Amino acid sequence: MTEHAVNPALHALNTRRSMKLLRAPAPKPDELAQILQAAMSAPDHGALRPWRFVKIQGEAIGRFADVALDAVKRSGDPRMTPEKEKAVRSWMAGVPLFLALAAKIDHSSKVREQEQVLATGAAVMNILNATHMLGYGAFWSTGLGTYVEEVQEILGLDPLDYRFMGYLAIGTPACAVPPVTRPDYQDFITEWTGEPVQAG
Numbered sequence: 006m007t008e009h010a011v012n013p014a015l016h017a018l019n020t021r022r023s024m025k026l027l028r029a030p031a032p033k034p035d036e037l038a039q040i041l042q043a044a045m046s047a048p049d050h051g052a053l054r055p056w057r058f059v060k061i062q063g064e065a066i067g068r069f070a071d072v073a074l075d076a077v078k079r080s081g082d083p084r085m086t087p088e089k090e091k092a093v094r095s096w097m098a099g100v101p102l103f104l105a106l107a108a109k110i111d112h113s114s115k116v117r118e119q120e121q122v123l124a125t126g127a128a129v130m131n132i133l134n135a136t137h138m139l140g141y142g143a144f145w146s147t148g149l150g151t152y153v154e155e156v157q158e159i160l161g162l163d164p165l166d167y168r169f170m171g172y173l174a175i176g177t178p179a180c181a182v183p184p185v186t187r188p189d190y191q192d193f194i195t196e197w198t199g200e201p202v203q204a205g
């Protein structure tokens with residue numbers, strides 16, 4: 006790609022990468038406020054503000070690990086072996102802040118559920134970018150019983166009304182953030198010039 010003068014905002018977007026191994030400190034309260042406020046700028050059909058976040062921090066993380074892992078085991082998920090449980094607990098113990106992510110669906114709206122979920126995904130993306138811009142790391146995970154209804158209910162996210170979208174782990178990267186090579190956008194774009202496109 007041709008080199009351009011690097012716009013600082015674009016540079017920030019292009020250097021974000023997910024960091025799973027995190028430790029304290031988490032963003033300070035005023036920084037977290039800025040990060041969460043960035044979520045409010047997501048595109049939002051019908052101004053429904055469907056995004057909901059449940060903050061889990063401090064000792065609540067250990068308690069949440071206990072109840073979520075118990076629920077996952079009760080659900081009979083064969084992937085939750087003792088080794089996996091140990092690894093998940095050890096990972097969670099290092100992370101200073103989790104945000105559970107959900108879209109609260111307005112069933113009476115003409116705006117389709119898919120669009121409400123997409124708006125919430127866009128809000129989560131703003132959180133990921135804002136976290137990176139303030140020098141912290143984050144990781145979106147759909148582990149920890151995201152698809153186990155009991156876990157959603159523990160968090161106050163009744164599956165009838167909420168589409169649970171997993172968690173963001175947020176903190177300070179536990180190691181240097183390695184640079185990442187991203188694909189070339191040109192491999193993902195075509196142009197429609199007015200003629201029907203042959204299927205295939």
Ligand SMILES: Cc1cc2nc3c(=O)[nH]c(=O)nc-3n(C[C@H](O)[C@H](O)[C@H](O)COP(=O)(O)O)c2cc1C
Pocket residue numbers: 021022023024144145146147148170171
């Ligand atoms: C909705 C969603 C759920 C995800 N869940 C997981 C997960 O459970 N486990 C995992 O290893 N990565 C998961 N990922 C991928 C990571 O968050 C991350 O995007 C991926 O490791 C690539 O890193 P990058 O964001 O720097 O490109 C998920 C991503 C999204 C968008």
